[in-house]
Amino acid sequence: TSxxxxxxxxxxxxRGSTLTHTQSFILCDVEYGLDRDIGKSVAILKSHYGAFTHWTGSLSPGFYVLVPFSTGFWNEKYYDTERHYTLVMHSKIPIDIQxxxxxxxxxxxxxxxAVSKENINKTTDADFNYYTAPKKCHFSMFIAENSSFTNYLNLDIDMTDSTCISSSRQSFITHDCIPPRHRQIIFLTEWTHERNQPGRMSYLYQSSFVTNSNHSVPEINISENDFHSFRSF
Known part of the structure; x- marks a missing residue:
């Protein structure tokens, strides 16, 4: 290890402007075989509300992927905004980076x-499981898991009672249909920390099993590898 x-x-x-976004990065090991396995041994998630996010630790030799992200910039009004980041890595041994x-x-x-590996915030309900982001994260996330071998999982979520949050779905009311033996990130939200406005994160969900698939609302462009595409397990 190093x-x-x-x-x-x-x-x-x-520099005098108020920073209103959470920035994060995730580091996972990659195993190459018949399929590309992500995060089987290492899945490190760091997030911070501010301009600086940091991690120090040891890693074994192998292949890794590092992904910085901030859903606060996923809103359409930021599409044309320039975002300047610096990513710095220090190692005691030479590393190849691409x-x-x-x-x-x-x-x-x-x-x-990362979230399913910790298995801390897992809730089980018949063939429906869901995971939420650890409390140490500066964002909220809902991952739904359909454990059924035959039925589709319908999941409706209402976040209209929330305030001062930015959602990756660009909507506070969502409907999704998850195939058997699949997981899906339903939403990822960050605080906007608007001045003189109290923040609140609240949601209600309703689930049911059906025999046929139906479309998500808002639509998820699975053919374009949308972030919210369902993933097999």
Whole structure:
């Protein structure tokens, strides 16, 4: 093993401006075989509300993927906004680094691996399980798991009582249909920390099993590897 130090720094255009986003990164091991297995041994998730996110630890030799992300910038109004980050890695041994363009489903696979591995915030209800992000994270996440071998899982979520949050789904009311033996990130939310506004995160869910599939609302573009695409297990 070797010690590593990873830092993610966000550069604001105006140092005096108020920072209203959570920045995070996730580090997972990758095993190559018939399929690419993500996060089987290592799945490290770090998040922080501010301009600096950091992790120090040891890693064994192998292949890893590191994904920085901030859903606060996923809103359409930020599409044309320049975002400047610096990612710094220190290692006591030489490492090979390659920057690649990957589909958003890679981030989904990493997050599912990290949250399900801890198995702390898991709730079981018949053939329906769900996971939520650990309290140490500065965001909220809901991962649904359909354990049925035959039926589809219908899941409706209502977050309309929430305030001062930004959702990866761009909607506070969602409907999803998850195939048998699949998981899906239903939403990932971050605090917007608006001035003089109290923040509140609240949601209600309703689930049922059906024999036929139906469409998600808002629509999920699975053919384009949308972040919210369901993933087999």
């Amino acid at each position: 010690n590593f130090d990873i830092s993610l720094i966000y550069h604001r255009k105006n 920057v690649t363009n990957e589909p958003a489903t890679l981030l989904a696979d990493c997050l599912i691996a």
